[in-house]
Amino acid sequence: MAVTAxxxxxxxxxxPRALLLSTAGLLVALVFLAPYLIMxxxxxxxxxxxxxxxxxxxxxxxxxxxxxxxxxxxxxxLPLNLISTVVISVCATLLVLAVATPAAYYTARHRFPxxxxxxxxxxxxxxxxxxxxxxxxxxxxxxLGINDTWLAMILVNAAFNLxxxxxxxxxxxxxxxREIDEAxxxxxxxxxxxxxxxxxPLVWPGIVTAVIFTFVACWNxxxxxxxxxxxxxxxxxxxxxxxxxxxxDSAWQYxxxxxxxxxxxxxxxxxxxxxxxxxxxxxxSVK
Amino acid sequence: xxxxxxxxxxxxxxxxPPVRAVDRLDLDVADGxxxxxxxxxxxxxxxxxxxxxxxxxxDEGAVRIGGRDVxxxxxxxxxxxxxxxxxxxxxxxxxxxxxxxxxxxxxxxRAEVRARVVEAARLLELEGYLDRKPKSLSGGQRQRVxxxxxxxxxxxxxxxxxxxxxxxxxxxxxxxxxxxTLQRRLGTTTIYVTHDQVEAMTMGHRVAVLRDGLLQQCxxxxxxxxxxxxxxxxGFIGSPxxxxxxxxxxxxxxxxxxxxxPVRREVHxxxxxxxxxxxxxxxxxxxxxxxxxxxxxxxxxxxxxxxxYVYGTVTVDGxxxxxxxxxxxxxxxxxxxxxRIALRDTDEVHVFDPVTGARLN
Numbered sequence: 001m002a003v004t005a006x007x008x009x010x011x012x013x014x015x016p017r018a019l020l021l022s023t024a025g026l027l028v029a030l031v032f033l034a035p036y037l038i039m040x041x042x043x044x045x046x047x048x049x050x051x052x053x054x055x056x057x058x059x060x061x062x063x064x065x066x067x068x069x070x071x072x073x074x075x076x077x078l079p080l081n082l083i084s085t086v087v088i089s090v091c092a093t094l095l096v097l098a099v100a101t102p103a104a105y106y107t108a109r110h111r112f113p114x115x116x117x118x119x120x121x122x123x124x125x126x127x128x129x130x131x132x133x134x135x136x137x138x139x140x141x142x143x144l145g146i147n148d149t150w151l152a153m154i155l156v157n158a159a160f161n162l163x164x165x166x167x168x169x170x171x172x173x174x175x176x177x178r179e180i181d182e183a184x185x186x187x188x189x190x191x192x193x194x195x196x197x198x199x200x201p202l203v204w205p206g207i208v209t210a211v212i213f214t215f216v217a218c219w220n221x222x223x224x225x226x227x228x229x230x231x232x233x234x235x236x237x238x239x240x241x242x243x244x245x246x247x248x249d250s251a252w253q254y255x256x257x258x259x260x261x262x263x264x265x266x267x268x269x270x271x272x273x274x275x276x277x278x279x280x281x282x283x284x285s286v287k
Numbered sequence: 288x289x290x291x292x293x294x295x296x297x298x299x300x301x302x303x304p305p306v307r308a309v310d311r312l313d314l315d316v317a318d319g320x321x322x323x324x325x326x327x328x329x330x331x332x333x334x335x336x337x338x339x340x341x342x343x344x345x346d347e348g349a350v351r352i353g354g355r356d357v358x359x360x361x362x363x364x365x366x367x368x369x370x371x372x373x374x375x376x377x378x379x380x381x382x383x384x385x386x387x388x389x390x391x392x393x394x395x396x397r398a399e400v401r402a403r404v405v406e407a408a409r410l411l412e413l414e415g416y417l418d419r420k421p422k423s424l425s426g427g428q429r430q431r432v433x434x435x436x437x438x439x440x441x442x443x444x445x446x447x448x449x450x451x452x453x454x455x456x457x458x459x460x461x462x463x464x465x466x467x468t469l470q471r472r473l474g475t476t477t478i479y480v481t482h483d484q485v486e487a488m489t490m491g492h493r494v495a496v497l498r499d500g501l502l503q504q505c506x507x508x509x510x511x512x513x514x515x516x517x518x519x520x521x522g523f524i525g526s527p528x529x530x531x532x533x534x535x536x537x538x539x540x541x542x543x544x545x546x547x548x549p550v551r552r553e554v555h556x557x558x559x560x561x562x563x564x565x566x567x568x569x570x571x572x573x574x575x576x577x578x579x580x581x582x583x584x585x586x587x588x589x590x591x592x593x594x595x596y597v598y599g600t601v602t603v604d605g606x607x608x609x610x611x612x613x614x615x616x617x618x619x620x621x622x623x624x625x626x627r628i629a630l631r632d633t634d635e636v637h638v639f640d641p642v643t644g645a646r647l648n
Contacts, residue, residue, distance in 0.1 A: 179372075182342050183369070185361075185363055186369050187388050189392055190363070
């Protein structure tokens, strides 16, 4: 009797099954990519074409100058909005990094009374949405006299993202064996030198993960900015965007173009460190 | 180089009730000596070592290195180097960077760091691996890098916390000899922690046995083996272990089945009707059926070539007690047989108090 070895399914192999899977994958990808395509294409259309019925797929008349004119529209001072977004996001991210790194290091390395309560409290802040707190924060900042300032939004963004950063970095620090710290200390390193030259390089993927998530969250933050930042010039892009969509009239070509400008840095950032980010997200879950 | 001393040093972990991990340890280690701390897990041997390293607090007493009280001194200022069980190499640094890290922190010129690292690498046969990262090294190589990291610093004391326990059996024996040779050549005071009594006996100039945080005995390997201070040390040192049995004390000595173990007069304290006797497997021999001795029912024979260990039971006080006897490897008895065993030499019997375990003879 002839014995035939069972055919081993090949990864990425040819055949009808692989073709079917690829087609299905492409279709799903298309569903998710379609809004972005519409956004990019729409940003190159003149306004009447966007509102035309039936709508066309590609612009009959390409208008790349949408990207030039949007910087000087009457609705909002867009260059200032961009600066606002960058300043708030960068400063909030740096603040989170400066506070979360030592907090995560300490909670991972030391047992102290109330450690669990502290960690749970940190987590609890994550459960409160900015929308819920916006009105309260507004009142608080009025009392402190920093309402409608970048500082206020830097603090708000840092506070909202701190818990995630502490938790993710905590697990990275906890994964570094304590003996490595001890070895460095015996080798003559001070606590700060140990952290800087030994521990930090080992938790680098965790730091990158925390930075990306924080930066993206700050960049996209909307609800609190809408309430707290009342001056046009102080508002970030996320709020400025709404100025173009009015009750009676909407400049859709600008809405699309600003959206492209707003997501470009985020997409770029993800693309640059996607590999490292994936490693960071899965680390700790499987040894 | 320096001598080390523990001066009634204790480490008390705060819990309820507080745990005395190391309890009033008094121990002097001479300059250039190789001292091994041995004991079962939880005996406090690693804690004692970490107290010396400065990684654990000293709650009572003091620890001195070269006569200087280092109790409150930071680890980095104690001039010691430690080899960890997990090696604790810096994963992001090359072998050369790992070994030179301490010197670099100290501000030693780059050329000298390089020279000392190369010298240590030559000593440890690591020259070809200096640019590799730890993850691309084998277990044995990692262990040597950890040793190298300690050696380059030329510290006054080496501390080693079970440095061989992650190696396979063959490599462990080789590295054991290598470390002992290296220590002799460098002449650096070394304190070595292990739970393996064979390692302790073969490497140490002296061996300190710990149990539940208390020092049981500190002596040369021969001294520990030949004259254990109590029943715990007697049972812990030696492989296979000593036959330790608590038996009735008769007018002529301790009675083990038909075998009477002579016990000196001074042991016969009033009220003492039982004693714990200890006989090493090699202190027992097989004898003829007509001679006085204990009847052993053979259960298992371990043949090692030159010798064989016979495991079996002897009825003592109506209950079966396990015994091990070392016999000539050429004519071992078969399992299931009954043989008679007697003492080789009555001087080789150890007698302990059945309650306190203290040595009586």
